[in-house]
Amino acid sequence: MLEGKRIVLGVTGGIAAYKAVEVSRRLIDAGAHVVPIMTAGAQKFLGTATLSALASEPVQTELWNNATTPIPHTKIGQNADLIVVAPATARLIAAYRMGLSTDLLTNTLLATRAPVVVCPAMHAEMWEHPSVVENIAVLRERGVHIVEPTEGRLAGGDIGKGRLADPASIVEAAARVLGPNDMEGTSIVVSAGGTREPIDAVRVIANRSSGKQGYAIAAEAASRGASVTLVSTASLPAPYGVKVLQVETAAEMKVQMERTAADHDIIVMAAAVADFRPVKPAGGKLKKHAGPPEITLEPTPDILAELGSAKREGQIIVGFAAETDDLLSNASKKLSAKKLDLIIANDVSASRVGFGHDTNAVTLVRPDAEPVEIDLASKRDVARAVIDVIVTIRNRH
Ligand code: CTP
Numbered sequence: 001m002l003e004g005k006r007i008v009l010g011v012t013g014g015i016a017a018y019k020a021v022e023v024s025r026r027l028i029d030a031g032a033h034v035v036p037i038m039t040a041g042a043q044k045f046l047g048t049a050t051l052s053a054l055a056s057e058p059v060q061t062e063l064w065n066n067a068t069t070p071i072p073h074t075k076i077g078q079n080a081d082l083i084v085v086a087p088a089t090a091r092l093i094a095a096y097r098m099g100l101s102t103d104l105l106t107n108t109l110l111a112t113r114a115p116v117v118v119c120p121a122m123h124a125e126m127w128e129h130p131s132v133v134e135n136i137a138v139l140r141e142r143g144v145h146i147v148e149p150t151e152g153r154l155a156g157g158d159i160g161k162g163r164l165a166d167p168a169s170i171v172e173a174a175a176r177v178l179g180p181n182d183m184e185g186t187s188i189v190v191s192a193g194g195t196r197e198p199i200d201a202v203r204v205i206a207n208r209s210s211g212k213q214g215y216a217i218a219a220e221a222a223s224r225g226a227s228v229t230l231v232s233t234a235s236l237p238a239p240y241g242v243k244v245l246q247v248e249t250a251a252e253m254k255v256q257m258e259r260t261a262a263d264h265d266i267i268v269m270a271a272a273v274a275d276f277r278p279v280k281p282a283g284g285k286l287k288k289h290a291g292p293p294e295i296t297l298e299p300t301p302d303i304l305a306e307l308g309s310a311k312r313e314g315q316i317i318v319g320f321a322a323e324t325d326d327l328l329s330n331a332s333k334k335l336s337a338k339k340l341d342l343i344i345a346n347d348v349s350a351s352r353v354g355f356g357h358d359t360n361a362v363t364l365v366r367p368d369a370e371p372v373e374i375d376l377a378s379k380r381d382v383a384r385a386v387i388d389v390i391v392t393i394r395n396r397h
Contacts, residue, residue, distance in 0.1 A: 148161075
């Protein structure tokens with residue numbers, strides 16, 4: 001995702017400084033070379049040894065007294081592909097806005113042409129203070145990418161907006177800034193997770209889908225500049241920049257998908273939609289002493305087939321085929337029956353493939369091209385291959 005990218009990770013003095021270690025680890029896992037800088041304030045919360053050990057090179061803290069590079073800030077700034085400041089205090093944000101170069105980090109920020117991602121973390125009152133609000137607005141106007149803090153329990157024990165965004169979102173933001181942006185100007189809606197159909201007030205018919213593949217596709221599309229909506233039954237963290245609409249049943253998913261599909265260019269049905277649902281779910285809880293219930297099922301609407309039939313000119317419709325036998329022939333039948341541009345076929349009986357796993361192996365089948373096999377890979381890598389094909393289809397339209 002970030003292979004070969006040189007990313008300066010600036011850490012400032014907030015209680016969330018310890019989370020910079022996780023940000024650094026994730027950036028390195030994504031292939032980046034992490035150059036860490038800590039301010040004096042950051043060192044009150046996190047030892048330089050910890051970050052030095054886990055980043056790609058030792059932490060730098062000093063503008064002066066650097067034996068190897070007399071002017072480190074210009075070198076660091078010029079060589080960077082990206083600067084991420086996480087956490088960013090109100091003070092750093094103000095200094096950056098004003099152009100105050102008081103230490104190595106602020107100097108580096110002023111001496112770079114690389115894009116900058118600022119991830120504020122502070123107390124809710126500070127985040128809402130007019131001076132911080134104005135400073136953030138000015139930085140945004142200048143093209144600085146802001147990863148907003150999230151709501152939650154703050155250092156003082158109270159609850160509000162001010163927690164550092166989670167490290168995964170920060171890495172997503174970095175990928176988005178440095179990504180190919182070949183989905184810019186495109187809107188995509190992805191469904192994810194398994195639907196749950198009520199039997200009674202407490203029981204449901206469900207399936208083993210985790211939603212991970214749909215979320216990975218949404219995250220990948222967003223990192224490449226698309227405007228993304230997820231219609232989801234899963235309770236996974238929302239990928240950075242993705243709007244999530246929560247649903248539970250096939251009927252709810254149909255309503256949201258139809259509503260959303262009307263103004264989206266690309267539709268990806270990654271959800272495992274129940275094919276049957278109880279005709280009349282009991283309002284209360286079925287009691288054991290009444291004996292085994294007779295549950296009569298009825299078919300659910302095929303959301304994807306209906307979206308395929310109602311397809312607009314230029315719209316791209318993508319489905320999944322979860323199979324245990326005759327993978328390619330079954331997938332091809334679904335491709336034509338549901339009028340799809342692409343179907344992602346997976347053999348859900350294979351090990352580490354499909355439902356619930358972090359990995360997947362799929363075959364991408366299109367009406368007018370040779371099938372493309374993607375061997376066992378992370379769901380994010382599979383998502384990348386899927387979006388690559390979608391971009392190819394879109395460019396042909
Ligand atoms: N799908 C849907 N609505 C349904 C059932 C399935 O939109 N009621 C979508 C799924 O999201 C998937 C595709 O159709 O993208 C194929 O789903 P799959 O379960 O593989 O196949 P089915 O069409 O349900 O057929 P079968 O269960 O017989 O394999």
